[in-house]
Amino acid sequence: MSMIIYIAVMAGVTYLIRMIPFTVFRKKIKSRFLQSVLYYIPYAVLSAMTFPAVFYSTDNPATAAVGTVIAIILAYFRLPLTVVALAACVSALVTGLLF
Amino acid sequence: MKSPFKKGITHGIPIALGYFSVSFGFGIMAVKSGLSAINAIIISLTNLTSAGQAAGVGIIAAGGSFLEMAATQFVINLRYSLMGLSLSQKLDKSFNSFHRIIASYGITDEIFAVASSQKEKLVPSYMYGMISVACFGWVGGTAAGALAGTALPSAITAAMGIMLYGMFIAIIVPAARSSRKDLIVICFAAAFSMIFKYFLPDVSFGFAIIISSVAAAVIGALLFPVEIAEKEENAE
Numbered sequence: 001m002s003m004i005i006y007i008a009v010m011a012g013v014t015y016l017i018r019m020i021p022f023t024v025f026r027k028k029i030k031s032r033f034l035q036s037v038l039y040y041i042p043y044a045v046l047s048a049m050t051f052p053a054v055f056y057s058t059d060n061p062a063t064a065a066v067g068t069v070i071a072i073i074l075a076y077f078r079l080p081l082t083v084v085a086l087a088a089c090v091s092a093l094v095t096g097l098l099f
Numbered sequence: 100m101k102s103p104f105k106k107g108i109t110h111g112i113p114i115a116l117g118y119f120s121v122s123f124g125f126g127i128m129a130v131k132s133g134l135s136a137i138n139a140i141i142i143s144l145t146n147l148t149s150a151g152q153a154a155g156v157g158i159i160a161a162g163g164s165f166l167e168m169a170a171t172q173f174v175i176n177l178r179y180s181l182m183g184l185s186l187s188q189k190l191d192k193s194f195n196s197f198h199r200i201i202a203s204y205g206i207t208d209e210i211f212a213v214a215s216s217q218k219e220k221l222v223p224s225y226m227y228g229m230i231s232v233a234c235f236g237w238v239g240g241t242a243a244g245a246l247a248g249t250a251l252p253s254a255i256t257a258a259m260g261i262m263l264y265g266m267f268i269a270i271i272v273p274a275a276r277s278s279r280k281d282l283i284v285i286c287f288a289a290a291f292s293m294i295f296k297y298f299l300p301d302v303s304f305g306f307a308i309i310i311s312s313v314a315a316a317v318i319g320a321l322l323f324p325v326e327i328a329e330k331e332e333n334a335e
Contacts, residue, residue: 003138009165010155011145013172014179019203022183023196029188036320037313038185042215043274043281044288044312044319045178046208046267049150051289052296054264059257067258071265075272081113088265089120093258 058092062099067092107228114209114229115236117266120259121149122237126244127256128153132160136245143241147207147234149263151175174306181313182211191220198223205230212270280323288315 029035058064071088079087101109122143129139134156146152151172158168183206187199194202202223210229214221248256275282291311295302302310 003134003159005165006155006159006168007138007142007145009168010142010151010172013169014146014148014151014176015204017173017176018179018183018206019200020183021180022187022203022206023199025184025187032324032326033320035188036324037316038181038188039325040281040284040316040319041181041185041312042212043271043285044315045182045308046212046271047285047288048292048308048311048315049208050264050267050271052293054261054268057260057264059260063258064261067261067265068268071261071268072272075269076276078273078276079269081266081269082116084269085113085117085120085262085265088268089258089262092261093254096254096258 058096060092060096063092063096066095103222103225104228107225107230108232109228110213110225111210111229111232111236113266114213114233117209117262118233118236119240119243120262122240123244123248124256124260125149125152125156126241126246127248129156129241130245130248132156134159136242139245140238140242143238144234147205147237148176148179171303174303174309177309178208178312179206179211181309182206182208182215186211186214186221189215189217189221191222193222198226202226202230205234207233209233209266209270212267216270280319280325283322284315284319287318288312291315 029038054068055061055064058067067088070091071084074084074087125143126136126139129142130136134142139156142152142155146155154171154175155168158171183203186206190199205226210226210233213229214226217225271281271285275285288311291314292307295307295311299307
Protein backbone atom coordinates (compact mmCIF):
# COMPACT_ATOMS: atom_id res chain seq x y z
CA MET A 1 0.00 0.00 0.00
CA SER A 2 2.72 2.49 0.93
CA MET A 3 4.40 1.67 -2.39
CA ILE A 4 1.35 3.00 -4.25
CA ILE A 5 1.48 6.23 -2.22
CA TYR A 6 5.21 6.63 -2.85
CA ILE A 7 4.71 6.24 -6.59
CA ALA A 8 1.67 8.53 -6.60
CA VAL A 9 3.59 11.26 -4.75
CA MET A 10 6.55 10.93 -7.13
CA ALA A 11 4.41 10.98 -10.25
CA GLY A 12 2.07 13.72 -9.01
CA VAL A 13 4.78 16.19 -8.00
CA THR A 14 6.77 15.55 -11.17
CA TYR A 15 3.72 16.01 -13.42
CA LEU A 16 2.49 19.21 -11.74
CA ILE A 17 5.97 20.76 -12.02
CA ARG A 18 5.85 20.14 -15.75
CA MET A 19 2.21 20.93 -16.36
CA ILE A 20 1.54 24.17 -14.48
CA PRO A 21 4.09 26.52 -16.12
CA PHE A 22 3.56 24.97 -19.55
CA THR A 23 -0.24 25.20 -19.41
CA VAL A 24 -0.94 28.31 -17.34
CA PHE A 25 1.62 30.56 -18.95
CA ARG A 26 0.05 32.06 -22.09
CA LYS A 27 1.62 35.48 -22.50
CA LYS A 28 4.49 36.24 -24.79
CA ILE A 29 7.40 37.36 -22.67
CA LYS A 30 8.30 40.90 -23.74
CA SER A 31 11.35 41.51 -21.56
CA ARG A 32 14.52 41.07 -23.60
CA PHE A 33 16.37 40.01 -20.47
CA LEU A 34 13.92 37.21 -19.67
CA GLN A 35 13.84 36.11 -23.30
CA SER A 36 17.62 35.87 -23.22
CA VAL A 37 17.59 33.85 -19.99
CA LEU A 38 15.08 31.41 -21.46
CA TYR A 39 17.17 31.14 -24.62
CA TYR A 40 20.30 30.17 -22.66
CA ILE A 41 18.58 27.90 -20.10
CA PRO A 42 18.59 24.67 -22.17
CA TYR A 43 22.30 24.74 -22.89
CA ALA A 44 23.09 25.81 -19.33
CA VAL A 45 20.97 23.00 -17.82
CA LEU A 46 22.46 20.32 -20.04
CA SER A 47 25.99 21.55 -19.40
CA ALA A 48 25.49 21.67 -15.63
CA MET A 49 24.00 18.17 -15.68
CA THR A 50 26.84 16.78 -17.80
CA PHE A 51 29.84 18.25 -16.01
CA PRO A 52 31.18 16.78 -13.85
CA ALA A 53 28.59 13.94 -13.62
CA VAL A 54 29.74 12.37 -16.90
CA PHE A 55 33.08 11.46 -15.31
CA TYR A 56 31.28 9.30 -12.75
CA SER A 57 28.87 7.65 -15.17
CA THR A 58 30.83 4.44 -15.84
CA ASP A 59 32.20 3.42 -12.41
CA ASN A 60 35.69 4.36 -13.70
CA PRO A 61 36.69 8.03 -14.29
CA ALA A 62 39.41 6.99 -16.77
CA THR A 63 37.05 5.14 -19.13
CA ALA A 64 34.47 7.90 -18.68
CA ALA A 65 37.07 10.55 -19.61
CA VAL A 66 37.92 8.66 -22.82
CA GLY A 67 34.22 8.36 -23.67
CA THR A 68 33.72 12.07 -22.98
CA VAL A 69 36.60 13.15 -25.23
CA ILE A 70 35.37 10.89 -28.05
CA ALA A 71 31.85 12.28 -27.64
CA ILE A 72 33.08 15.90 -27.74
CA ILE A 73 35.15 15.27 -30.89
CA LEU A 74 32.30 13.54 -32.73
CA ALA A 75 29.79 16.16 -31.57
CA TYR A 76 32.12 18.91 -32.82
CA PHE A 77 31.80 17.40 -36.29
CA ARG A 78 28.00 17.39 -35.84
CA LEU A 79 27.42 13.65 -35.91
CA PRO A 80 23.90 12.54 -34.92
CA LEU A 81 22.91 12.13 -31.26
CA THR A 82 22.75 8.34 -31.41
CA VAL A 83 26.17 8.00 -33.03
CA VAL A 84 27.77 10.24 -30.42
CA ALA A 85 26.07 8.43 -27.52
CA LEU A 86 26.93 4.95 -28.81
CA ALA A 87 30.54 5.93 -29.58
CA ALA A 88 30.94 7.28 -26.05
CA CYS A 89 29.60 4.01 -24.65
CA VAL A 90 31.72 1.75 -26.89
CA SER A 91 34.92 3.73 -26.34
CA ALA A 92 34.40 3.62 -22.56
CA LEU A 93 33.72 -0.12 -22.75
CA VAL A 94 36.78 -0.84 -24.93
CA THR A 95 39.02 1.32 -22.73
CA GLY A 96 37.83 -0.58 -19.69
CA LEU A 97 38.51 -3.94 -21.32
CA LEU A 98 41.98 -2.98 -22.60
CA PHE A 99 43.40 -1.38 -19.48
CA MET B 100 6.47 16.70 -46.78
CA LYS B 101 6.69 14.59 -43.66
CA SER B 102 3.77 14.94 -41.28
CA PRO B 103 4.73 16.58 -37.96
CA PHE B 104 3.88 13.33 -36.16
CA LYS B 105 6.32 11.31 -38.30
CA LYS B 106 8.93 14.02 -37.93
CA GLY B 107 8.47 13.83 -34.14
CA ILE B 108 8.92 10.06 -34.25
CA THR B 109 12.10 10.43 -36.29
CA HIS B 110 13.47 12.98 -33.84
CA GLY B 111 12.43 10.76 -30.94
CA ILE B 112 14.33 7.65 -32.07
CA PRO B 113 17.82 8.75 -30.94
CA ILE B 114 16.25 9.90 -27.67
CA ALA B 115 14.56 6.52 -27.24
CA LEU B 116 17.83 4.66 -27.89
CA GLY B 117 19.63 6.77 -25.32
CA TYR B 118 16.75 6.33 -22.88
CA PHE B 119 16.70 2.58 -23.35
CA SER B 120 20.27 2.21 -22.11
CA VAL B 121 19.81 4.61 -19.21
CA SER B 122 16.50 3.18 -18.06
CA PHE B 123 18.00 -0.31 -18.42
CA GLY B 124 20.34 0.77 -15.64
CA PHE B 125 17.41 2.18 -13.69
CA GLY B 126 15.57 -1.15 -13.98
CA ILE B 127 18.59 -3.01 -12.61
CA MET B 128 18.98 -0.52 -9.77
CA ALA B 129 15.29 -0.60 -8.82
CA VAL B 130 15.20 -4.39 -8.58
CA LYS B 131 18.44 -4.41 -6.59
CA SER B 132 16.81 -1.91 -4.20
CA GLY B 133 13.98 -4.35 -3.53
CA LEU B 134 11.25 -3.08 -5.89
CA SER B 135 9.32 -5.46 -8.11
CA ALA B 136 9.77 -5.22 -11.86
CA ILE B 137 6.15 -4.01 -12.16
CA ASN B 138 6.77 -1.19 -9.68
CA ALA B 139 9.87 -0.12 -11.61
CA ILE B 140 7.93 -0.09 -14.88
CA ILE B 141 5.05 1.92 -13.37
CA ILE B 142 7.52 4.46 -11.95
CA SER B 143 9.15 4.90 -15.38
CA LEU B 144 5.78 5.22 -17.11
CA THR B 145 4.43 7.81 -14.68
CA ASN B 146 7.61 9.84 -14.10
CA LEU B 147 9.64 9.75 -17.32
CA THR B 148 12.74 11.26 -15.74
CA SER B 149 16.14 9.86 -14.77
CA ALA B 150 17.54 11.73 -11.78
CA GLY B 151 14.18 12.05 -10.01
CA GLN B 152 13.42 8.34 -10.35
CA ALA B 153 16.86 7.31 -9.11
CA ALA B 154 16.44 9.53 -6.04
CA GLY B 155 12.86 8.28 -5.56
CA VAL B 156 13.91 4.64 -5.50
CA GLY B 157 16.60 5.56 -2.98
CA ILE B 158 13.97 7.14 -0.74
CA ILE B 159 11.64 4.14 -1.06
CA ALA B 160 14.50 1.74 -0.25
CA ALA B 161 15.45 3.81 2.80
CA GLY B 162 11.81 4.02 3.96
CA GLY B 163 11.79 7.84 3.76
CA SER B 164 8.69 9.94 4.46
CA PHE B 165 6.22 10.99 1.76
CA LEU B 166 7.12 14.61 2.49
CA GLU B 167 10.77 13.89 1.79
CA MET B 168 9.73 12.19 -1.43
CA ALA B 169 7.67 15.19 -2.53
CA ALA B 170 10.37 17.73 -1.60
CA THR B 171 13.12 15.77 -3.36
CA GLN B 172 11.10 15.36 -6.55
CA PHE B 173 10.23 19.05 -6.43
CA VAL B 174 13.84 20.17 -6.21
CA ILE B 175 15.32 17.70 -8.69
CA ASN B 176 12.59 18.24 -11.26
CA LEU B 177 12.08 21.97 -10.81
CA ARG B 178 14.18 22.51 -13.93
CA TYR B 179 11.22 21.18 -15.95
CA SER B 180 9.29 24.29 -14.90
CA LEU B 181 11.94 26.45 -16.53
CA MET B 182 11.91 24.23 -19.60
CA GLY B 183 8.11 24.32 -19.81
CA LEU B 184 8.17 28.10 -19.53
CA SER B 185 10.80 28.31 -22.24
CA LEU B 186 8.89 25.93 -24.54
CA SER B 187 5.61 27.78 -23.92
CA GLN B 188 7.17 30.68 -25.83
CA LYS B 189 7.50 28.75 -29.06
CA LEU B 190 4.19 26.90 -29.25
CA ASP B 191 1.99 27.07 -32.32
CA LYS B 192 -1.52 28.54 -31.89
CA SER B 193 -2.98 25.02 -32.25
CA PHE B 194 -1.42 24.16 -28.88
CA ASN B 195 -4.54 24.73 -26.73
CA SER B 196 -4.92 23.93 -23.02
CA PHE B 197 -5.99 20.34 -23.68
CA HIS B 198 -2.85 19.63 -25.71
CA ARG B 199 -0.68 21.45 -23.18
CA ILE B 200 -2.05 19.35 -20.31
CA ILE B 201 -1.18 16.15 -22.19
CA ALA B 202 2.11 17.17 -23.79
CA SER B 203 3.53 18.59 -20.53
CA TYR B 204 3.84 14.97 -19.36
CA GLY B 205 6.70 14.56 -21.85
CA ILE B 206 8.88 17.56 -20.97
CA THR B 207 12.25 15.92 -20.32
CA ASP B 208 15.80 17.24 -20.71
CA GLU B 209 16.27 15.61 -24.10
CA ILE B 210 12.80 16.25 -25.53
CA PHE B 211 13.09 19.84 -24.41
CA ALA B 212 16.53 20.18 -25.98
CA VAL B 213 15.42 18.76 -29.34
CA ALA B 214 12.10 20.64 -29.34
CA SER B 215 13.66 23.98 -28.45
CA SER B 216 16.28 23.61 -31.18
CA GLN B 217 13.54 23.44 -33.87
CA LYS B 218 13.33 26.51 -36.09
CA GLU B 219 9.56 26.40 -36.58
CA LYS B 220 6.75 26.69 -34.02
CA LEU B 221 5.85 23.50 -32.15
CA VAL B 222 2.58 21.74 -33.01
CA PRO B 223 0.99 19.09 -30.73
CA SER B 224 1.38 16.16 -33.16
CA TYR B 225 5.14 16.75 -33.44
CA MET B 226 5.45 16.64 -29.65
CA TYR B 227 3.22 13.54 -29.39
CA GLY B 228 5.33 11.68 -31.97
CA MET B 229 8.56 12.44 -30.15
CA ILE B 230 7.14 11.80 -26.67
CA SER B 231 5.54 8.45 -27.55
CA VAL B 232 8.75 7.03 -29.05
CA ALA B 233 10.90 8.36 -26.20
CA CYS B 234 8.44 7.00 -23.61
CA PHE B 235 8.47 3.59 -25.32
CA GLY B 236 12.27 3.51 -25.09
CA TRP B 237 12.27 4.62 -21.47
CA VAL B 238 9.65 2.13 -20.27
CA GLY B 239 10.99 -0.66 -22.48
CA GLY B 240 14.51 -0.19 -21.17
CA THR B 241 13.23 -0.23 -17.59
CA ALA B 242 11.38 -3.48 -18.22
CA ALA B 243 14.39 -5.09 -19.91
CA GLY B 244 16.74 -4.01 -17.14
CA ALA B 245 14.40 -5.06 -14.34
CA LEU B 246 13.72 -8.47 -15.89
CA ALA B 247 17.06 -9.39 -17.48
CA GLY B 248 19.67 -6.86 -16.39
CA THR B 249 21.47 -8.98 -13.86
CA ALA B 250 22.42 -11.45 -16.63
CA LEU B 251 24.61 -8.90 -18.49
CA PRO B 252 28.36 -8.58 -17.77
CA SER B 253 28.95 -5.67 -15.40
CA ALA B 254 31.48 -4.08 -17.80
CA ILE B 255 28.71 -3.50 -20.33
CA THR B 256 26.13 -2.14 -17.88
CA ALA B 257 28.77 0.21 -16.44
CA ALA B 258 29.76 1.58 -19.87
CA MET B 259 26.08 2.14 -20.75
CA GLY B 260 25.91 4.75 -18.01
CA ILE B 261 27.68 7.29 -20.22
CA MET B 262 25.15 7.22 -23.08
CA LEU B 263 22.78 9.82 -21.67
CA TYR B 264 25.67 12.25 -21.22
CA GLY B 265 26.90 11.46 -24.73
CA MET B 266 23.53 12.72 -25.94
CA PHE B 267 23.80 15.91 -23.90
CA ILE B 268 27.28 16.50 -25.33
CA ALA B 269 25.93 15.97 -28.86
CA ILE B 270 23.48 18.81 -28.21
CA ILE B 271 25.69 21.39 -26.49
CA VAL B 272 28.97 21.01 -28.44
CA PRO B 273 27.57 21.94 -31.88
CA ALA B 274 25.86 24.97 -30.28
CA ALA B 275 29.15 25.98 -28.66
CA ARG B 276 30.92 25.57 -31.99
CA SER B 277 28.61 27.89 -33.91
CA SER B 278 28.07 30.55 -31.22
CA ARG B 279 30.72 31.94 -28.89
CA LYS B 280 27.95 33.28 -26.63
CA ASP B 281 26.52 29.79 -26.21
CA LEU B 282 30.04 28.46 -25.57
CA ILE B 283 30.62 30.96 -22.76
CA VAL B 284 27.26 30.18 -21.09
CA ILE B 285 27.97 26.43 -21.38
CA CYS B 286 31.40 26.90 -19.75
CA PHE B 287 29.94 28.98 -16.92
CA ALA B 288 27.28 26.35 -16.21
CA ALA B 289 29.85 23.54 -16.19
CA ALA B 290 32.17 25.55 -13.92
CA PHE B 291 29.38 26.34 -11.41
CA SER B 292 28.26 22.73 -11.42
CA MET B 293 31.83 21.58 -10.70
CA ILE B 294 32.17 24.12 -7.88
CA PHE B 295 29.05 22.63 -6.25
CA LYS B 296 30.32 19.08 -6.69
CA TYR B 297 33.83 19.62 -5.35
CA PHE B 298 33.52 22.55 -2.93
CA LEU B 299 29.87 22.57 -1.81
CA PRO B 300 28.97 18.88 -1.61
CA ASP B 301 26.19 19.52 0.93
CA VAL B 302 24.02 21.18 -1.73
CA SER B 303 21.74 18.53 -3.25
CA PHE B 304 22.10 17.52 -6.90
CA GLY B 305 18.79 19.14 -7.86
CA PHE B 306 19.56 22.50 -6.26
CA ALA B 307 23.10 22.52 -7.68
CA ILE B 308 21.73 22.07 -11.21
CA ILE B 309 19.09 24.78 -10.79
CA ILE B 310 21.47 27.36 -9.31
CA SER B 311 24.27 26.60 -11.80
CA SER B 312 22.08 26.80 -14.87
CA VAL B 313 20.08 29.87 -13.85
CA ALA B 314 23.26 31.72 -12.86
CA ALA B 315 24.94 30.85 -16.17
CA ALA B 316 21.85 31.82 -18.18
CA VAL B 317 21.54 35.15 -16.30
CA ILE B 318 25.21 35.90 -16.98
CA GLY B 319 24.61 35.10 -20.65
CA ALA B 320 21.51 37.32 -20.74
CA LEU B 321 23.40 40.24 -19.15
CA LEU B 322 26.53 39.92 -21.33
CA PHE B 323 24.90 38.91 -24.62
CA PRO B 324 21.18 39.69 -24.77
CA VAL B 325 19.54 37.88 -27.68
CA GLU B 326 16.88 39.15 -30.03
CA ILE B 327 14.37 36.40 -30.65
CA ALA B 328 10.92 37.92 -30.87
CA GLU B 329 11.52 40.62 -33.46
CA LYS B 330 10.62 38.56 -36.52
CA GLU B 331 7.49 37.15 -34.88
CA GLU B 332 6.28 40.56 -33.78
CA ASN B 333 6.80 41.98 -37.27
CA ALA B 334 4.82 39.10 -38.71
CA GLU B 335 1.83 39.65 -36.46
